[in-house]
Amino acid sequence: MRFWDLVSLIFENLSRRKGRVVLTAVGVVIGTAAVVLLVSLASGLQKSATSNLYGIDDLTKIEVYPNYGGGMYIEGPGGGSTDTMKQLTTSALQEIAAIDGVKEVIPKEYLMGGAAIRYGRLENYSSLMAVDTDDLANMGYKIDQGSTELRKGTAVVGSWVVQNFYDPSVRPGQEQPTPPTAEDLLNQKLRVVLTKWSSDGEEIQKTINLQVIGILQEGRNDGDGSIFIDFGELTTLNEWFNNGKRINRNKDGYNNVVVKAEDVDQVVAITERINELGFMAYSPQSMVEGINSYFIILQLVFGGIGAIALLVAAIGIANTMTMAILERTKEIGLMKAIGATNRDVLSIFLGEAAGIGFLGGLGGALLGWLGSKVINVVAMSFLASQAQSGGIPSGLNAVTPAWLLIFSIIFATLVGLLSGLYPALRAATLAPMMALKYE
Amino acid sequence: MGRQKVHALDGVNLDIAPGSFTVIMGPSGSGKSTLLYLLGGLDRATSGQIWVNGKELEGLDENDLGIYRRKSVGFIFQSFNLIASMSALQNVIFPMRFAGIPRGERHKRAVRLLNQVGLGKRALHKPTELSGGQQQRVAVARALVNNPALILADEPTGNLDTTSSFAIMKILKELNEDGRTIVVVSHDARMRQFASHMVYILDGKIVSEAEYEEASSFEIPEDDTEE
Numbered sequence: 001m002r003f004w005d006l007v008s009l010i011f012e013n014l015s016r017r018k019g020r021v022v023l024t025a026v027g028v029v030i031g032t033a034a035v036v037l038l039v040s041l042a043s044g045l046q047k048s049a050t051s052n053l054y055g056i057d058d059l060t061k062i063e064v065y066p067n068y069g070g071g072m073y074i075e076g077p078g079g080g081s082t083d084t085m086k087q088l089t090t091s092a093l094q095e096i097a098a099i100d101g102v103k104e105v106i107p108k109e110y111l112m113g114g115a116a117i118r119y120g121r122l123e124n125y126s127s128l129m130a131v132d133t134d135d136l137a138n139m140g141y142k143i144d145q146g147s148t149e150l151r152k153g154t155a156v157v158g159s160w161v162v163q164n165f166y167d168p169s170v171r172p173g174q175e176q177p178t179p180p181t182a183e184d185l186l187n188q189k190l191r192v193v194l195t196k197w198s199s200d201g202e203e204i205q206k207t208i209n210l211q212v213i214g215i216l217q218e219g220r221n222d223g224d225g226s227i228f229i230d231f232g233e234l235t236t237l238n239e240w241f242n243n244g245k246r247i248n249r250n251k252d253g254y255n256n257v258v259v260k261a262e263d264v265d266q267v268v269a270i271t272e273r274i275n276e277l278g279f280m281a282y283s284p285q286s287m288v289e290g291i292n293s294y295f296i297i298l299q300l301v302f303g304g305i306g307a308i309a310l311l312v313a314a315i316g317i318a319n320t321m322t323m324a325i326l327e328r329t330k331e332i333g334l335m336k337a338i339g340a341t342n343r344d345v346l347s348i349f350l351g352e353a354a355g356i357g358f359l360g361g362l363g364g365a366l367l368g369w370l371g372s373k374v375i376n377v378v379a380m381s382f383l384a385s386q387a388q389s390g391g392i393p394s395g396l397n398a399v400t401p402a403w404l405l406i407f408s409i410i411f412a413t414l415v416g417l418l419s420g421l422y423p424a425l426r427a428a429t430l431a432p433m434m435a436l437k438y439e
Numbered sequence: 440m441g442r443q444k445v446h447a448l449d450g451v452n453l454d455i456a457p458g459s460f461t462v463i464m465g466p467s468g469s470g471k472s473t474l475l476y477l478l479g480g481l482d483r484a485t486s487g488q489i490w491v492n493g494k495e496l497e498g499l500d501e502n503d504l505g506i507y508r509r510k511s512v513g514f515i516f517q518s519f520n521l522i523a524s525m526s527a528l529q530n531v532i533f534p535m536r537f538a539g540i541p542r543g544e545r546h547k548r549a550v551r552l553l554n555q556v557g558l559g560k561r562a563l564h565k566p567t568e569l570s571g572g573q574q575q576r577v578a579v580a581r582a583l584v585n586n587p588a589l590i591l592a593d594e595p596t597g598n599l600d601t602t603s604s605f606a607i608m609k610i611l612k613e614l615n616e617d618g619r620t621i622v623v624v625s626h627d628a629r630m631r632q633f634a635s636h637m638v639y640i641l642d643g644k645i646v647s648e649a650e651y652e653e654a655s656s657f658e659i660p661e662d663d664t665e666e
Contacts, residue, residue: 344537
């Protein structure tokens, strides 16, 4: 039997019993639509989650910290002494820089004590930090106003810092003055008051002046709540907290190091390599990959729920085909009498089952796709009303990729084919004489 | 419902010459239909051999048997076995779809055969719109599409009135005159008028067999079934 003769015969046979075919296919439509819709939702959630993450930071960055207390329990009692710490020393930095794919290794330091930042009467307790680079833009921090090139006595301020200024003299219940804007703060002087205590409990204060030369854009990273100062100046301040003792980078190391990879693809491998060296390394990229694998599981679970509906539909197809064979026993006998081989009969009935699956898959893919459009429209208008009332819009939407539609149609066809296997085998192996005599 | 074996045929030894018109007669349950189905490869004998044109049917697998039925045999049934949803033309075309004959060719052949059985004008009618005699003529045309050498008819006139029966018998006789071998199972005593070979079966055994030089002539009334 030629292929197109087979196909046309299958569709003729299906159109002979339109009502039953449609009813059976409705089950497949529902199952396929459920698969398409749920997987679309899962991939939509994934897309919005990762796009939020991409907004956070430069994905080629890896944050590396010393390994506090690594091997603490192996070394025996006494807790994590500096001996057991894996410090980010100058030589360790060279070791990291030697890893394949590492573009830059940039030390980062934090102020080792408390500091109040004063602007006129306003006060703020943002953290001070410094990066060992000439230009903050190298680190991916983007400037909103002014410049990112720090010198001694200057500061670049994170976006949230500006809004965090408050008046300490205002009593509870009284109105706080409106915080300054970025424009207000640019080129103004900030006073930084550092406080430490001597061994006999005496409070010692030190005040320095900083000129604001730049305000950063919101980057959703550690820069938002920080004030950046010159690296050398921060080191001097930390030595003041450390009772004037010089910090030896060969021994004490750095607080934190930022490693930049040449390519995003290498980030996870580099992160693992640094961890193997004994440091603690974190990258937003490994988080992205973790989130991706979470969403793949979510898609599988959602798809599995839809697949249950498809399973029910498959039983429906098997039932319809079994009934069809009972009804058409005589016709099967006739087909054999006029020259159909067992293989022909098998192909026809398998084809009819697959045809029901295909039609249902087509309808289901269409319905699922339309459903995800409807969800998007409804979610959009809901989010719009949320945004008006001041809520934070979340990224709820459904994304239906083309591969999902094609896959779901193929899958539904295969489900039909499999459900038709048993009835079709029965039809093909019917003894022709018995079939012809069947009433 | 027992599981006891019943031998529909037992000890049958039958030769059918090419080009003969064999009529098998016997009461119902005698095993005459079983014999026909065995010849046509629609049933398998539990023991013994059936040779058709130098081929032993028991040696063929299911698919080869299907091809044997397609190429060498044309079946005609008592209840016509037309597919109700198809027109007369589509019913005649149906076997050629399994044979892989190209579309244009099978249409041409079906129209020619319908004309031959006198139903050219009814080609697009559904079986329910045709009389019994006309339906059986469609079935005859269907049996001929693959140009088989052997025509097997199981009570072809069993559901027909007298005039329609004669029309079918006449067509079968014409096919026989074209050189085809005809085997007919029938209750109808008039059928013997066309036979060159008569076989009587009773309880699965051949009880009597006769061959004639020439089928005895019989006055066939004019065909008046065509409306």
